[in-house]
Amino acid sequence: SVGDLWAEVEAGCVYNDFNAAIGKYGFFFPCNPGSAEACEIGGMVAANASGMRAVKYGATRDFVLGLTFVKANGEIVNAGTKTIKDSSGYQLARLLCGSEGTLGIITKVTIKLLAKPKSTASCLCSFNSVHDAGKCISAIIAEPLIPASCELMDSVSIEAVNNSQGNPLPDCKALIIVECDGEPEQVERDLKTVERIAKDIGATTVTATHDKKQIAAWTSARKAVMTSLSALKPGFSSVSLADDMGVPVSKIPDAVLAFQKIAEKYRVTIATYGHASDGNLHTKMLLDPLDKDEWDRGVKAVSEIFDACIELGGTVTGEHGVGISKAPDFQKERATELSTIRAIKQAFDPKNILNPGKLEQWEGSILGKVPLRYPCKDYM
Ligand SMILES: Cc1cc2nc3c(=O)[nH]c(=O)nc-3n(C[C@H](O)[C@H](O)[C@H](O)COP(=O)(O)OP(=O)(O)OC[C@H]3O[C@@H](n4cnc5c(N)ncnc54)[C@H](O)[C@@H]3O)c2cc1C
Numbered sequence: 001s002v003g004d005l006w007a008e009v010e011a012g013c014v015y016n017d018f019n020a021a022i023g024k025y026g027f028f029f030p031c032n033p034g035s036a037e038a039c040e041i042g043g044m045v046a047a048n049a050s051g052m053r054a055v056k057y058g059a060t061r062d063f064v065l066g067l068t069f070v071k072a073n074g075e076i077v078n079a080g081t082k083t084i085k086d087s088s089g090y091q092l093a094r095l096l097c098g099s100e101g102t103l104g105i106i107t108k109v110t111i112k113l114l115a116k117p118k119s120t121a122s123c124l125c126s127f128n129s130v131h132d133a134g135k136c137i138s139a140i141i142a143e144p145l146i147p148a149s150c151e152l153m154d155s156v157s158i159e160a161v162n163n164s165q166g167n168p169l170p171d172c173k174a175l176i177i178v179e180c181d182g183e184p185e186q187v188e189r190d191l192k193t194v195e196r197i198a199k200d201i202g203a204t205t206v207t208a209t210h211d212k213k214q215i216a217a218w219t220s221a222r223k224a225v226m227t228s229l230s231a232l233k234p235g236f237s238s239v240s241l242a243d244d245m246g247v248p249v250s251k252i253p254d255a256v257l258a259f260q261k262i263a264e265k266y267r268v269t270i271a272t273y274g275h276a277s278d279g280n281l282h283t284k285m286l287l288d289p290l291d292k293d294e295w296d297r298g299v300k301a302v303s304e305i306f307d308a309c310i311e312l313g314g315t316v317t318g319e320h321g322v323g324i325s326k327a328p329d330f331q332k333e334r335a336t337e338l339s340t341i342r343a344i345k346q347a348f349d350p351k352n353i354l355n356p357g358k359l360e361q362w363e364g365s366i367l368g369k370v371p372l373r374y375p376c377k378d379y380m
Helices: 016-023 041-047 092-094 130-142 155-165 185-202 212-223 223-227 250-268 292-311 325-332 335-349
Strands: 006-010 064-070 076-080 105-111 119-127 149-153 176-181 205-209 237-239 271-274 280-287
Touching: 006 016, 006 185, 016 041, 041 105, 064 092, 076 092, 076 271, 119 130, 119 185, 119 212, 130 149, 130 176, 130 185, 130 250, 149 155, 155 176, 155 212, 155 223, 155 250, 155 271, 176 185, 176 212, 223 271, 223 280, 250 271, 250 280, 250 292, 280 292, 325 335
Parallel strands: none
Antiparallel strands: 006 105, 064 076, 064 105, 119 176, 119 205, 149 176, 149 271, 237 280, 271 280
């Protein structure tokens, strides 16, 4: 119902298909996770997914006006409203956002619509250190200038993408790609501001463009980080152990320095990249998962990365959710909320039949128990 600014969508609809459908009417659902081609609206709500544009537009939770879900006892609940404003008591629809399938099965969602921006442009700034890149992001936000997105890549990520994708990025120690959208005049002003701030911080190159092909090439280079990393060192795989931490934006330089120290301490290669303008940092470890010593060092490094983020006032998961592997660290982070969280689970699902074990620490470390890609007797 475009006149009411919402669309109702079944939980199994794929994000890109939903966006294409509302796009015909001039609207968009901006969350745009990296898995946009495959992820479903129900999964996005259950994980409270977001993506590159969260700093300006928010996460899935910010667009859910209402939803229908089935409780563990089979009861069907229509939660929320079809109004833009709603002060009508507890917000159960919001509670289901990020519940990771532990409270109910979502079947239908009412999503608030946003008008598509008229103009989009991007600016790529390269730096001599990832610390300077982090400082630049923080300075842009503090201006205040809220970009549509701002992606950070460190030297390991840049090298991996350039090696595997035919050098689409400048050869540098760190870069950010800042996307501005809105009315054309505003976009122009924002680009100039980004250029000024980046140069003040010491950017080695600053390239702004409106060219859709160039913007798409940078976006696809950034999206290629994950797959490119595994090809960087023969015999090594890119492992998603500490995957999507969030820290306050001003703490990004501190977080990146902490990750570098942890990488040195445990002698593992860590790539850092992410949707940094919302403080969301991805790290991938390059290691041989069949080498027990290396794997164990990686697991210890992960635990320290999570501790560092919690210490900086951050979270162990900014967008992917807790699942099983992050449960011990999530429980550390949310220590004072845990008893209430468990009481809510008990009220919704007293027999614990919905995704049992999710968000809960398994006996021992799940990272030491998961069967790896290939049989490895030390872990079986
Ligand atoms: C390559 C890649 C890139 C990614 N990039 C991003 C990113 O940029 N941002 C981001 O936020 N995430 C990202 N993700 C993580 C994930 O894909 C997203 O969070 C996605 O939105 C999850 O949706 P899905 O349909 O894949 O859900 P699934 O992975 O199938 O499920 C996720 C969780 O939700 C539960 N669930 C699924 N459907 C329902 C339902 N109908 N009712 C109740 N519970 C349900 C599942 O049990 C599970 O616990 C990425 C993943 C990959 C593989």
